[in-house]
Amino acid sequence: MSNLRVRFAPSPTGYLHIGGARTALFNYLLARKEGGTFVLRIEDTDVERSTQESVDAILQAMEWLGLGYDEGPFYQSERYDLYKSKVAELLGKGLAYKCYCTPEELEAKRQIAMQSGGKPRYDGTCRNRTDQPDAPFVVRFKTPQDGTSSFHDRIKGVISVENSELDDLIIQRTDGNPTYNFVVVVDDAEMAITLVIRGDDHVNNTVRQIPMYHALGYKVPDFAHVPMILGADKKRLSKRHGATSVMAYREMGYLPEAMVNYLVRLGWSFGDEEIFSMDDLIEKFSLDNVGRSAGVFNPDKLLWLNEHYIKTGDPLRLGGLVAEILAGQGVDVTFGPDMTSVVKTLQDRAKTLVEMADGARFYFVAPESYDEQAAAKFLSEDKRDLFELTVKHLEAIDDYSHDNVENAFQAVMQDSGLKFGKIGPSVRVALVGGTVSPSIYDVVAVLGRDRVLSRLQKALASLR
């Protein structure tokens, strides 16, 4: 048992996106690998944007991906007493101060700083003031002004910044609520987090948080900043690059193991290996082979992995998922052919569950009409003898095993003197309504005697 404690701390202002999911995954994997503890914390200090729906959406997505946590979820909105006492402590120690500058004044100062070619930092106007005006105020943390702040990142190595580049962060708003950069320090420390794994966009925050750990007498945890995920244009991944919500991929027919496998390989590698189950990952994952630079999200590769997992997935499980999709489309599979058999005929030809459902539809719903071009070519009057012969031989067998079906067609070929290429396409159109389907023998075997015969009779009646 290790004493590794990691956490995932999303802010509930939307669904769980690709980037957040990867961060959560890395945390989860390391916790499981090391026998550590995975804490889930909801960072909802932004009252305006945080919603319960978002919390639910995030929880649901994590569950879908299989990322179970050991402690939490803890809500920061329920821990304000703790934060307030810590702000008071800093104020008491003289390590924080009240700032009466208004947002307008600050904005003006930022503009000026930017124009004169500098960094838009707070100038410390209120840092040493001694009066106590009767006016709204925020509390700022006194960031050291001299020297250097640095930390060792488990992925990027040493990162250091001159303190003169930093300014005094607001840790408590005018309304008395604490801000992110403060609560994240308090919580990571109070929850005894030993390793903070988070997005690379927090590197600058981390530098500024280090002095706060010291000021509050906390032990500074280890950090690992994972690189960002970008879109094809190398811009930060966003909606315009396509779906960024993890759950949107479930809707599109993706399997969670494909998503997990894709996510972990974006920025992490293990030699030449591409396929990893969750168990493989728990055994093999390590921060040591996480890359340092941002990566581009590649939907094609995700699709390929999904294809792989569909191909190798358990037909019974896949069948259940496909049945759900079909049910959503009003197709009841209860009285249709055996779903597991149906799935087996489709596993090699579907890239997503949605595609599989589309391909499976005809098994449960007899064609009401035939594809125009297909019918013209394969359901013409001159096929009458062929259909009658086919019906005859298929009526002759009771057990529609693959072998029996194949033998029946062999007989049709014998009697008609035709090659399969002259028979199959017509039967296919009669059975499925179009020209695309799994192998005819499979289709016939899975559909079974009653459905096959009835569909052939119907086609026979429609020859023209």
Added chain:
RNA sequence: GUCCCUAUCGUCUAGCCUGGCCCAGGACACCGGCCUUUCACGCCGGCGACGGGGGUUCGAAUCCCCCUGGGGACGCCA
């Protein structure tokens, strides 16, 4: 603009720490062929990269410096 980070095929990456086994390996995508009752699968083959410039060294993708490109941060958001 300032600061931080980063840099191998179009993309994800191996190799870099511990220079020579690398005229750079794998995967996705793409192109060609084979298989074939349709669509797919599968199999075989191909295209394709060490950003540029200086060093160090007998020798550099690997070490050092500069430039350039890319990303991030600069909020009473997280």
